[in-house]
Amino acid sequence: MKLPSFEGGVHPPDGKALTAEKAVELYQPQGGELIFPLLQHLGAPCSPAVKRGDRVLRGQKLADSDAFVSAPIFSSVSGTVKDIGPRMTIPGSLEECVVVENDGLYETGPDLLETLGLSRPAAPEEYLKVIRAAGIVGMGGACFPTHVKLAPPEGRVIRWFIVNGAECEPFLNCDNRLMLESPDILAEGLQLCLSLFPQAEGIVAIETNKPESIQTMSLELERLGDPRMRVAPQEVKYPQGAEKMLIRSVTGQEIPPGALPADVGCIIVNVRTLYQIHQALTLGTPVLDRIISVTGDVVVSPGNFCVPLGISVRELVERAGGFSEDPVKVLAGGPMMGISMRSLDVPIVKGTSGILALSERSALLPVESNCLRCGRCVEACPMRLVPSNLDHLVRLRDYTAFEQAGGMNCIECGCCTYNCPASRFLTQTCRDGKAAVTAERRKKGAPKK
Amino acid sequence: MTSRLVIASSPHIHSGLTTQKIMGWVLLSLLPAGLAGACFFGARALTVVAVCVVTCVLSEALWQKAMGQPITVSDLSAAVTGVLLAYNLPPTIPLWMAGLGSVFAIILCKQFFGGLGGNIVNPALAGRAMMLISWPVAMTTWTLNGVSGATPLALIKEGVSASVDALPPLWDLVIGRVGGCIGETSAVALLLGGGLLIWKGIISWRIPVVYIAVVAVLSLLLGRTGGVFYEVLAGGLLLGAFFMATDYTTSPMTARGQIIFAAGCGLLTALIRTFGGYPEGVSYSILIMNLTVPLIDGMTKPRILGEVKK
Numbered sequence: 001m002k003l004p005s006f007e008g009g010v011h012p013p014d015g016k017a018l019t020a021e022k023a024v025e026l027y028q029p030q031g032g033e034l035i036f037p038l039l040q041h042l043g044a045p046c047s048p049a050v051k052r053g054d055r056v057l058r059g060q061k062l063a064d065s066d067a068f069v070s071a072p073i074f075s076s077v078s079g080t081v082k083d084i085g086p087r088m089t090i091p092g093s094l095e096e097c098v099v100v101e102n103d104g105l106y107e108t109g110p111d112l113l114e115t116l117g118l119s120r121p122a123a124p125e126e127y128l129k130v131i132r133a134a135g136i137v138g139m140g141g142a143c144f145p146t147h148v149k150l151a152p153p154e155g156r157v158i159r160w161f162i163v164n165g166a167e168c169e170p171f172l173n174c175d176n177r178l179m180l181e182s183p184d185i186l187a188e189g190l191q192l193c194l195s196l197f198p199q200a201e202g203i204v205a206i207e208t209n210k211p212e213s214i215q216t217m218s219l220e221l222e223r224l225g226d227p228r229m230r231v232a233p234q235e236v237k238y239p240q241g242a243e244k245m246l247i248r249s250v251t252g253q254e255i256p257p258g259a260l261p262a263d264v265g266c267i268i269v270n271v272r273t274l275y276q277i278h279q280a281l282t283l284g285t286p287v288l289d290r291i292i293s294v295t296g297d298v299v300v301s302p303g304n305f306c307v308p309l310g311i312s313v314r315e316l317v318e319r320a321g322g323f324s325e326d327p328v329k330v331l332a333g334g335p336m337m338g339i340s341m342r343s344l345d346v347p348i349v350k351g352t353s354g355i356l357a358l359s360e361r362s363a364l365l366p367v368e369s370n371c372l373r374c375g376r377c378v379e380a381c382p383m384r385l386v387p388s389n390l391d392h393l394v395r396l397r398d399y400t401a402f403e404q405a406g407g408m409n410c411i412e413c414g415c416c417t418y419n420c421p422a423s424r425f426l427t428q429t430c431r432d433g434k435a436a437v438t439a440e441r442r443k444k445g446a447p448k449k
Numbered sequence: 450m451t452s453r454l455v456i457a458s459s460p461h462i463h464s465g466l467t468t469q470k471i472m473g474w475v476l477l478s479l480l481p482a483g484l485a486g487a488c489f490f491g492a493r494a495l496t497v498v499a500v501c502v503v504t505c506v507l508s509e510a511l512w513q514k515a516m517g518q519p520i521t522v523s524d525l526s527a528a529v530t531g532v533l534l535a536y537n538l539p540p541t542i543p544l545w546m547a548g549l550g551s552v553f554a555i556i557l558c559k560q561f562f563g564g565l566g567g568n569i570v571n572p573a574l575a576g577r578a579m580m581l582i583s584w585p586v587a588m589t590t591w592t593l594n595g596v597s598g599a600t601p602l603a604l605i606k607e608g609v610s611a612s613v614d615a616l617p618p619l620w621d622l623v624i625g626r627v628g629g630c631i632g633e634t635s636a637v638a639l640l641l642g643g644g645l646l647i648w649k650g651i652i653s654w655r656i657p658v659v660y661i662a663v664v665a666v667l668s669l670l671l672g673r674t675g676g677v678f679y680e681v682l683a684g685g686l687l688l689g690a691f692f693m694a695t696d697y698t699t700s701p702m703t704a705r706g707q708i709i710f711a712a713g714c715g716l717l718t719a720l721i722r723t724f725g726g727y728p729e730g731v732s733y734s735i736l737i738m739n740l741t742v743p744l745i746d747g748m749t750k751p752r753i754l755g756e757v758k759k
């Protein structure tokens with residue numbers, strides 16, 4: 001039977017075999033520096049809540065903001081605040097960071113529920129407060145603060161609460177391993193979330209290339225015996241895990257341009273996000289660690305590691321045995337949407353799902369040639385845009401026409417570039433076009449004189 | 450070590466299908482028709498193909514060099530144009546004419562428009578059209594095994610229609626033992642090549658299937674003498690439908706657009722064959738439809754996900 005799905009998309013080689021069977025290894029460094037950027041989410045950056053020289057505990061808040069759309073940052077180790085200042089981050093820019101010298105003791109401070117003076121587990125009317133206080137953001141990579149997502153605008157009835165375990169990015173297995181190893185936590189987490197949305201079905205969406213995860217999660221949901229929850233197997237197709245695509249596949253609903261999932265009755269959270277929600281609501285634990293797939297053809301022993309946030313990419317790579325040869329690209333994330341890094345001396349943040357090191361053989365190092373008008377980008381675009389045309393318009397700097405042609409709907413999934421025989425930098429030009437339009441809008445929106 | 454890391458925008462992997470590979474597949478699938486041509490028209494046919502390919506590739510390289518552009522003949526698109534032009538010429542064509550036609554196709558129809566992807570009409574077909582206007586006699590002299598004679602479609606046009614028996618048997622059309630252009634006569638060879646292109650995903654089935662189906666249905670409605678199979682197998686229809694109307698640059702990008710385009714090609718072909726001054730209408734039909742591509746593309750823009758239909 002063909003599963004309902006979205007139109008477009010591509011089938012890149014999945015590279016998952018490298019780490020699919022690797023159980024998550026806990027790795028807690030015994031010393032060294034951990035670096036915590038003050039902006040690890042979409043929204044307002046945090047301000048430091050500690051000073052240089054302060055002793056901090058694991059779970060202690062390092063930074064927070066008064067803004068609604070923001071999320072606090074916690075120390076993942078115990079130790080001393082060594083510095084507060086600019087450090088290199090994954091995208092290659094210098095960002096304000098809190099640097100903690102790890103004492104290796106992992107001494108834990110009071111938990112959130114205790115600090116907030118709440119019962120254990122928290123009562124439903126306190127959920128959003130706890131989730132905000134726990135610094136939970138979309139851990140699939142979008143990093144949008146979860147308490148905002150779980151508070152849909154007035155009048156929206158949520159009918160589908162979708163847990164995104166599609167993990168359509170090639171090479172990554174962090175979500176897959178989480179579903180295999182902590183299905184009970186995820187199932188209970190989903191039940192907790194459903195208590196916020198009485199009319200919603202709870203659906204765990206998993207691509208069919210992860211049959212064990214599908215089975216494990218189904219058994220677990222059955223065990224809880226809640227008829228509102230089920231697993232929905234999904235066609236293996238990139239970008240199945242993109243919010244708009246997954247909503248289309250699971251519910252048949254299409255999100256109009258500019259609208260939110262809640263506008264079509266959906267809330268969608270990544271599995272790791274759900275895990276953090278559960279941990280916060282039941283144990284009062286904020287976002288401290290995450291699972292990261294360290295993989296790629298030049299990594300000596302690829303694996304999945306649960307590490308404290310703030311650890312450097314270099315240390316993580318060394319933990320995976322280092323490189324067998326010099327990679328030409330090291331990515332934070334998967335090969336379709338990951339960010340290529342200039343240096344390995346940057347910290348892991350909340351949204352980092354994988355470290356992927358590619359050799360010259362496997363990385364795309366393209367030389368652009370003329371567009372053939374072959375239509376492969378059009379066929380691949382899951383947003384049903386015409387990437388070749390958008391590319392053309394951006395190169396002409398005709399941003400008005402770019403916007404009219406729907407360019408702002410581009411989700412930067414990379415399907416068009418992946419499919420283009422002429423290796424046009426379609427995704428990149430779309431990204432540039434979007435940035436230009438956004439800058440233009442900001443200029444216009446700015447107070448007049 | 451880390452200083453050598455490449456910084457680039459995502460995505461970081463690629464399907465591996467390049468322009469060169471696509472053109473390579475097209476050349477490979479054109480091979481059977483060329484062999485059939487050599488088989489029925491002799492080695493002369495191969496000489497014409499060689500002249501066209503070499504002239505196309507050389508003129509592209511020289512032009513790009515003269516213009517200070519990067520030389521891109523290794524993408525094989527000029528070679529494809531050369532083969533397609535040759536396949537649309539009679540085997541007896543003087544070689545200098547074939548050479549001039551090639552120069553015209555590459556320089557005037559392709560490079561003047563910005564090279565690969567920029568042209569608005571199929572260069573091979575435009576080259577052929579130019580040659581037909583310039584040298585009408587040489588372009589319509591058909592021989593088979595050294596004996597000159599008319600093509601099946603010309604016979605129908607001349608009104609041999611009275612008796613179907615005067616036409617070559619259908620079987621000869623299937624294998625290609627009839628008068629005609631070098632690469633157009635052997636239905637079986639063309640179907641083999643076209644099938645390969647569809648199977649490998651280089652072209653979609655839409656344009657050839659719709660094109661051929663429309664011609665078949667219309668020839669039935671218009672009561673053409675030879676019958677449906679005859680209309681489909683005779684002349685340049687198969688070559689045109691599989692290899693020329695499917696040219697990426699000069700056909701629409703979306704599925705719906707391709708169907709409209711192919712239906713237009715089919716309609717024009719049937720009309721020209723029946724009512725036009727020429728016995729054959731494939732080349733002109735495709736050329737005319739090439740010109741409508743921007744219009745069709747504009748009309749068949751895909752609906753953006755979530756956008757409400759207007």
Ligand code: SF4
Nearest residue numbers: 371372374375377420
């Ligand atoms: S895939 Fe590349 S070559 Fe084909 S139409 Fe799109 S941009 Fe042009």
Ligand code: SF4
Nearest residue numbers: 381410411413414416
């Ligand atoms: S245009 Fe944007 S949304 Fe469409 S395939 Fe390209 S990157 Fe993805």
